[in-house]
Amino acid sequence: MMEGSMLDAARIIGYLKEKSILITGSTGFLGKILVEKILRVQPQVHKMYLLVRAVDAPSAEQRVQQEVIGSELFGLLRDKYGEGFDSFIQDKIVPLAGDITGEDLGLEASTLDQLANDMDVIINIAATTNFYQRYDVSLDVNVMGVKHLCHFARQCANLKMLMHVSTAFVSGDSAEVIPEKPITPGESLREGLRLDIDAELRLAGDVKNAASGGGGDDAAHKTAERKAMKELGLQRARHFGWSNTYVFTKAMGEMVLEQHRGDMPVVIMRPSIITSVRADPLPGWMQGTRTIDTLIIGYAKQNISCFLADLRMVMDVVPGDMVVNAMLAAAAARSGEKGALAIYQATSSLCNPVTYAVLYRAGGRHFAEHPRVRDNGEVIPNREMRLFSTIPRFRLYMILTYKLPLEILHAANLLLCGLFSKLYNDSNRKYKFVMHLVDVYGPFAFFKGCFDDSNLESLRSTMVRKSPEDEMFSFDPKIIDWDDYFYRIHIPGVLKYVCK
Template identity: 70%
Template sequence: MMMDAARIVEYFKGKCILVTGSTGFLGKILVEKILRVQPDVRKIYLLVRAVDEPSAKQRVQQEVIDTELFGLLREKHGKGFQQFVEAKVVALAGDIVYDGLGLEAAVLDALAKDVDVIVNIAATTNFYERYDVSLDVNVLGVKHLCMFAKQCARLRMLMHVSTAFVSGFREGLILEKPIKPGESLREGTYLDVDAELRLVKEVKKSLAANGDGDGDSTERKAMKELGLRRARHFGWSNTYVFTKAMGEAVLGQQLRGGDVPVAVMRPSIITSVRRDPLPGWMQGTRTIDSIIIGYAKQNLSCFLADLRLVMDVIPGDMVVNAMMAAVVAHSEAFAPPLPQVVVYHATSSLRNPATYDVLYQSGRRHFYENPRVGKDGRVIPTREMYFFTSIARFHLYMTLIYKVPLEILHLVNLLLCGLLSRLYNDLNRKYKFVMHLVDVYGPFAFFKGW
């Protein structure tokens, strides 16, 4: 269905929208975009973690409204900016990990009567997150939001943001298919969400019974390792994409047979704003930025990547534009007969592919033309990077260059009665950290799907 920008903008006029995850990168872009292009939106409710309403309001003000991303909107409204925001934006102190979204009954009832559109962006995106935390936010959070959606008398659309990598690391064309309950990527396995929730409770109970549960660090490590182990058992590479896949399955299961249109947006690697409101804007350090920063500081002499492969990134503002268009396209006001759950891949690999070589050559050219200067005022020379085209080659390199010398250092340290313990422990910790990063992030460097 073809839609022009005016039609999309008009749809949001007079609407009440509930947004989760508004303090995150994508959430901020969405809130700013709606307020800027459709000032006649009725209300935008922002569900944020806070102890009470004043704290929620303060958090939204500091972490969302006061950011530089809202500069264009601030300039547009001038002195009336704050008044405009206060009339449109409502901060709610709650959390999707709880029944009823953690809201008081009266607030929840009033919200259910008012909301036209729900946009769920809330998620923990840490690849190596605790399994219990990931299940709470990425899976149970979706369930609680679906239960709330069923109570909303005016609801016309539920937009859920997932990730393109729930499809795993298959090669070739990956179709936009909903994830069915029980579906996994490993043949012969059945993914039972309730069983996974029970498993977490049993493991934590066992840790406590053995006297290990008292230490936060012990439980944290156990939960992180459990998440990765379960993800790989079912065919996913890390806890984040695994629990996002479960969240999608729960979404379809909870709203099956209902009358609420549901759209799932699966972006690939989200990067900075391309066009508006602030080209190049980025919040924090995201996946690709870590590589650029490491190269800029000359801390990265080598990296894991096949420069010929497509680096599937998508600007944040393009993802938000796609989300808004999908909401309009599949809301009951305009939609022809459609599947209840529709899936969109917001990616660049098929339409406008860019290889890892593009990233490397762009960064290399920039730092040759604009070299960094150290604290002593001297120019930091820009070196070439070496790229390993397989994880096996990288492991061999790390073993010969780092692991073997580490073992020699360990032996010398023993002979010297621990004199070099601090040096050995520090280098060993760094080695293990790098190997862990490769283990978790490595598959993304060789992704061949589109």
């Protein structure tokens, strides 16, 4: 970025004018916020090409209409354009039926050529974010998808920037301050191990073939294959020192980007846990469940009475609209710098840390003031949720409270010729589910690391705040009053949009 050049709303909005932008992952939480924001602040954007998984053009069109444009998030724009909303959208948004897991993004050669001539900016948000996803699926989307996009990007004659959304957790869970530095291809979090991506792809293929019995198509083979692929992902992640399949494959995605970016200007945005929209266009809007929301939803639905959390621990969270603002500011600031790679951690643990206690208190306050009601109008009493600050304590509690009674039930069931089979199987399934949650989410609940955001801080320091318009692009977590945000915006948002 040119020294001394200041960023304000006018410069970011001006940057987007007449641009052709390819966006992957537009049907996801962050993708929708980005598409809406660009349309709202810069109606003179040339085109936004939304690559979505679909069999053909009409079904791509339908997906974008239903899942993106049809979302409550687009209410402000709808009101602004009234009758003209649909034609405005049709003029600006081009749905593309394709798939980043395929060579050439699953597009026809003619479409690809036309796009390559037209494209200014590529923003890759597509990812599978499931912690316990099948290894083959995660590798396809989070790793090979990046490679295919790089390949396309290098064919774009006028490309100003490739922006890739990763996650702050790619660097593993060290207890130190985690810097905004690139991940070197081949490096592993475990000393003395080298990570070879091609070998991982081969391994996933071999295990998949073995598990499916050489491609058996019946339900039993499919189930065996799914289980084997999920377990392989977790096992490989932990072998190399990452806590789950998602963060492991996202780390590999960054490595692939480093290997294939050539001299393209690249920005990697690494948000921590993304929470609901804080300011605009719709405070509290949310899609999908984040790690911390499992608690709120479990409590609201009364199906979790105990959970794993140390209230003194810092949870690194950042509202979705702030992540998008940071993305747009970074794009405007770093565009067109040949060969440059900039990494930004959109995080809060260093500059405005918030503990689980704040979320817990805000939840208590919310449910005390807005009691939940049963279908018959009866008020559900608020019970204290039992929290365990270590995994061994939680396991012990689960064994004494659930596992022992289960074993007794199992014995009774055998004596009484299967009278309690259904009850036993249901309870056992629930017990296993909770223990699995602990296994997968535990490392997140006790994450001790703190993310450095110096690069983002220096980008923030170039942001001018003269007009109310400039506030529209704020990405400074220091201005957030977390107590107020969770109580007034986030918890009601989760209950309204996620916990339907």
